[in-house]
Amino acid sequence: MTDTEQLTRELDELETAAKAYDAQHEFIEDFAWPEGTQIAVNFTCDFDTMLFRRYLEETPMQLAQGEFGGRVGIWRLIELFSGNDVTATIFTPGRICELYPQSLVAAHKAGFEIADHMWEHHVPKDMQLEHDHIQKSTSALENTVGKRPIGTRSRHTNSLLLEEGYIYNSHGSAAHLPYYERDADGENCMINLPFHYAIDDAMFFSFAWLSSENAAQRITDPNRVLDLWWDAFDQQYRQGGYLNICLHPFVSGRAMRIEMLDRLIARMKTRPGVWFPSCETVARYCLGTFPAKEG
Template identity: 65%
Template sequence: MDNALSREIDELAAAAISYAASHTRIAKIAYPPNVRIAVNFTADFDTMLLRRLMNEPPQQLAKGEFGGRVGIWRLIELFDSHGVKATVFTPGRICELYPRAVQAIARGGHEVADHMWEHRVPKEPDLERDHLLKTSAALERLTGKRPVGSRSSHSLKLLQENGFIYVSEHSADHLPYYQQSNGATLLHLPFHFAIDDAMFFSYAWMGSRNDAQRITDPDRVFDLWWDAFMHQYRQGGYLNICLHPFVSGRALRIAMLDRLIAKMKTLPGVWFPTCEELARHILAAGEAH
């Protein structure tokens, strides 16, 4: 084997070892008695902040405004009608744009968690800290509670130092696991893009061409997500469904989610906690061992 190839293989092996070392599986997720599966409904209250940073045209950005004006309220109503407690990952700037919606989410007993200041994590450590603290303070001002969860790539150490107990950002597993980095450990509540509304219902996604649009029939998404749910239900697993108010807040998609939640509720042992509730339960059970 030539030297360059062998060096490349060594580097790959080192990367795999360090990746494995940052990921600790939980041997058995201990759910409360009679619970078979935890389903986290999570919503990223983005209103296309990311696209604003990318200077997308007003016609595109207006879709985000729909999320703040209409979509988020429809989602709150949907969750409340089913007694489902959801987690809404909220960028700090949303507190300036849609304060009443953020208050209503918290008033309904749903969790408001961090989703960066303006949907990006700065590379400069001081600015990164500033964004995280600014977001936590803005959310606390409206909800009366500091966030303990984040959907972001903020450094685990910074999150842990500031009282965060979990992250929900990656797809590295299908069950909750512990993620380590630089001496910090946080619980990770994974999701997957196959259970993310934006992957099915996005028109003009990130400057895509007309022949690349993905407006999927909601019934098709219902079938896919129901199958994903049943797959996890059979093995006593976990499901994190990622929604966006400007995507799922559209009427036919709300109707699809309504049917999906109603059908999930027909089975015994389905638990709909907030991410915080689930994280606290898993962490407490871990300590008890």
Template identity: 60%
Template sequence: MTSSDTTAPARDDPFPSLVDTARFQRNRRIPIPDFAYPEGVKIAVNFTLDFDAMLLRRLLNEPWGQKAKGEFGGRVGVWRIMEMFDEEEVKVTLFTPGRICELYPEVLKDVVQNGHELADHMWEHEVYPDPEIEDAHLTRTLAALSAVQGKPVTGTRSSHTPGLLKSKGVVYNSFSSASDMPFYELDAQGANPILQLPFHYALDDAMYFSFGWLDTPNDAQRVMDVDEVFEIWWAAFLQQYRQGGYLNFLLHPFVSGHAMRVDMLQRLIQRMKTLPGVWFPTCDALARHILTTHPMTPEAK
């Protein structure tokens, strides 16, 4: 056997394709020039809840212990955390699967009554590749949530097709970590711009307080002390506050609805309030401000 017989075939260099992908993604994401908040506001802080009662875990038929976490979130956790937000007069956005309207309707009615926002989070926490099924699920979800809210749903946290979202009146998405500030995102064809209100996984409670998260192995688990997470989140807030930035906290009632974590969040909010110019809008309120004062223009594309 010659040396050439033992030489592995040369692989195509992946670098050019990575560069092309990076350029493509950069061109899809349009920053907002001269971004400004309403007068007197230095930073906007969105508190958002993914109130899915672990529907995806049900679809994956995970063990009963995981499903029980979802039951806790719907029966106990969400009530605890929403009571705290009401006490602090902080308005939040619940990204909610349509199926939750059947599972926990009393929660959603109470949330709306207290001035919070409902937004789309898919029908059963999954977007199907079949366009007809995707359309049917989104249509059904928006109808169910709008009926509870008493007005149209304007936002989503999902991978739904941008053109479909826009055709249904959805004007913002919160399903990206591509920037630290709101931006406009085009679809793969360079059309259908939609406002993105980005979150970051460093502000996602599941990253700090999870065990058995989506079948991750034991050595990947972490249940951190609430005071340690408090300091991480306070430092993140201060950094963005100093530069007039933006924060989007992603919380789950089955995670942050435990008593000590609710208390930690309340202490965090109370400390934020000690500084001037902190705005706690719903995602819809922030989106309306941006769409009015910083609309996407043809020149920006």
């Protein structure tokens, strides 16, 4: 093959990949919140406790760190959000129902949304097993709090999620506003509520996150994170945008971070038109007001 032929082939492959990406993503034009709302802020908690660490075969100290989230952190977050009239969304792996059911019941009773975060914090490659995991997690959450989840934070296949009654996902960061995403074949559309790592507590506070080496350890001053997240909020506020702040009970459940979040929410509330709904409410608003063009 000549250099020119090789280049043509590579360009064709790039074009095919770009077309596949386009077929999977649909961004909403002229997006706007309801009258009187300038920004929607979703406070979301990924209730991982030790499951993710166990899956990664992390050390006993990391597992213990996760346990704190289930025993203490989640309760502090429930109190924080209740006290501030913030309707948080708790993305919960199904297995957590066996470990910390009382906290889920309390969160549900406090008016928070309980959503799915995979059965054991991973998506099996085999599709039949994947479907089994979705069904197990959905039933566990429904049996624990008495309400079937309709949202997920996962890389599960849309066709399976839609079959089980899910209406939205919250992962990825292809845009700063909610957008539509389809399966790899361009079918099965779902609304996605994006978040990104700069508004994820684990990036700043989680010691040895994902088995990182000492040099990559993250114990950031909460005041520094307060400044960063305030700037993120302010920038989105000015353009009528969206913020999906991702917290983990084993990370943000520490007292100094709860106190920082309390100050952040109080500061957000000094602005008019700040909305703190559940992810379900945001998803239903988007689906109803800006439906997908097809599918």
